[in-house]
Amino acid sequence: xxxxxxxDPVTKHVSALDTSEGYIEEVDALNRLTKDLVSSGLEVPENxxxxxxxxxxxxxxxxxxxxAMKRRAYAEAIKNITVAIxxxxxxxxxxxxxxxxxxxxxFLQLRTDxxxxxxxxxxxxxxxxxxxxxxALTAENFLRKGIALLNLGRYDEARVVFERGLCFxxxxxxxxxxxxxxxxxxxxxxxxxx
Amino acid sequence: MDEEEMPITKIxxxxxxxxxxxxxxxLVVFSIKYRQKKLKELTSRKPFFDRNIAKEMYFELVNADxxxxxxxxxxxxxxxxxxxxxxxxxxxxFTPFMNVLYHKGSISDDLWERFQTAQKVEEIEIQxxxxxxxxxKKGWVSKFLPLLQEVxxxxxxAKKYNGLKDKKVDLLHEWxxxxxxxxxxxxxxxxxxxxxATVK
Numbered sequence: 163x164x165x166x167x168x169x170d171p172v173t174k175h176v177s178a179l180d181t182s183e184g185y186i187e188e189v190d191a192l193n194r195l196t197k198d199l200v201s202s203g204l205e206v207p208e209n210x211x212x213x214x215x216x217x218x219x220x221x222x223x224x225x226x227x228x229x230a231m232k233r234r235a236y237a238e239a240i241k242n243i244t245v246a247i248x249x250x251x252x253x254x255x256x257x258x259x260x261x262x263x264x265x266x267x268x269f270l271q272l273r274t275d276x277x278x279x280x281x282x283x284x285x286x287x288x289x290x291x292x293x294x295x296x297x298a299l300t301a302e303n304f305l306r307k308g309i310a311l312l313n314l315g316r317y318d319e320a321r322v323v324f325e326r327g328l329c330f331x332x333x334x335x336x337x338x339x340x341x342x343x344x345x346x347x348x349x350x351x352x353x354x355x356x
Numbered sequence: 357m358d359e360e361e362m363p364i365t366k367i368x369x370x371x372x373x374x375x376x377x378x379x380x381x382x383l384v385v386f387s388i389k390y391r392q393k394k395l396k397e398l399t400s401r402k403p404f405f406d407r408n409i410a411k412e413m414y415f416e417l418v419n420a421d422x423x424x425x426x427x428x429x430x431x432x433x434x435x436x437x438x439x440x441x442x443x444x445x446x447x448x449x450f451t452p453f454m455n456v457l458y459h460k461g462s463i464s465d466d467l468w469e470r471f472q473t474a475q476k477v478e479e480i481e482i483q484x485x486x487x488x489x490x491x492x493k494k495g496w497v498s499k500f501l502p503l504l505q506e507v508x509x510x511x512x513x514a515k516k517y518n519g520l521k522d523k524k525v526d527l528l529h530e531w532x533x534x535x536x537x538x539x540x541x542x543x544x545x546x547x548x549x550x551x552x553a554t555v556k
Contacts, residue, residue: 167416169424176417176428188409188435191511195431206430206492208499210506251514256434259509266513282539288524292516314533315543 174200198254210258220249220265227272236280243273267296274306283313301331308340317347401466404474405446410439411481430492433485437504438511440481445508447475 166180167189174196178189199207227242247269253262270289277286290307297303304327311320324341331337414432417424454471457463489497528535532544 167413167420169417169420169422169428171422171425174425174428176413176424184406184409188413192410192413192428192431192435195434195507196428199427199431206496206500207434207503208496210503247517251517253510255507255510256503257506257510259506259513262510263513266517280539283541284524284528284533284535287527288520291523292520295516314531314541316531 195255198256202254207254207256210256212253212257212261216249216253220246223249224269224272227276231272231276234279236276239276240273240280240282243269243276247273263296267293270296271302271306274310278306278310278313281313283310286310287314299330301327301334301337304330305336305340308337308344312340312344312347317344317351320344321348398473401470401473404470405443408436408439408443410435426492433488433492434500434504434507437485437500438508440478440485441504441508442512443474444478444482447471447478 166178166185168177168179169175170177176189176192176196178185223242223246227239227246230236230239230242247266250262250265250269270293274286274289274293277283277289287307287310290303290310293300293303294307304323308320308323308327311317311323321341321344324337324344327337328334328341410432414429414436417429417432450471454463454468458468486497486501489500534542536542
């Protein structure tokens with residue numbers, strides 16, 4: 163076998179002898195893709211159509227998460243959404259990106275709200291941050307990130323997020339309202355409150 | 357007026373031949389030296405992108421003494437292609453900025469040449485990928501190239517999502533916020549905002 167790799171013919175698993183971070187990541191991605199190819203039973207992947215079976219299973223998990231949200235069982239909702247995300251991440255890598263992206267956006271929006279309602283603001287913040295990367299054109303995502311920052315005591319960062327949101331969504335009532343709140347809290351923190 | 361007779365100097369028949377030979381010889385030596393210098397510059401130039409691990413791995417597996425399963429080779433080829441698509445997308449994204457910066461003189465000739473070399477390398481890489489794909493299944497190439505983009509983007513998305521946990525730990529550490537066993541936060545100097553607002 164080659165110098166930087168070792169191959170197990172039984173498991174079809176490739177291992178890295180080079181332990182640099184990039185190399186290990188690449189080997190993991192290769193093994194993941196090999197697993198997808200073998201499990202698909204295809205000679206070669208030819209289209210990116212998402213698996214209907216997996217879509218149905220994921221939808222079931224999302225529905226149960228929505229029910230839990232309605233019952234205010236936020237911990238259960240978070241658990242179900244995380245399981246749904248894990249299930250979605252097992253989709254074949256060549257399945258349509260747009261489908262996988264929209265799925266993840268939906269899951270993260272739901273999970274961010276569940277985190278906020280259960281006062282897990284740090285978790286909500288990182289989810290909202292990723293949401294903003296994926297969909298900057300949704301005012302609610304700026305609100306999600308800003309509110310999480312406010313609750314973590316990061317008023318200045320929250321103000322920046324609300325202001326940035328207002329650049330995309332001029333005059334949005336909720337963003338204006340929360341920007342005023344963040345400015346008031348900054349003033350209070352600086353001892354300038356009236 | 358009497359015409360003065362010009363003295364005739366006799367030269368050997370070999371003189372023009374020697375002259376032409378020396379000229380051609382000098383040109384050939386110059387050309388060889390120039391090409392060697394260019395090649396040396398090209399090989400010693402720092403590449404625009406980091407090492408292409410996916411491509412290295414594909415060649416290691418293909419040339420291995422003990423041939424891996426064909427599905428492993430196909431997966432390695434897809435990974436190599438996805439890396440090529442990633443680099444091509446990055447180059448396309450950089451092109452307008454690089455053009456403006458180069459014409460304004462804000463970037464060096466070296467960086468500009470590295471950028472142009474990277475573009476040529478990726479063009480050749482796509483041609484090589486097309487040839488390799490045909491070895492595995494005839495006619496696969498038309499369906500193979502669109503799949504590479506899906507693989508590349510899905511990998512990037514998974515990477516971003518998998519980084520969330522580390523990001524949270526880093527942020528809390530950076531801001532000096534501690535998390536109690538019950539999940540509540542201990543803030544360093546501030547009393548956090550009491551409003552538990554949510555997005556409706």
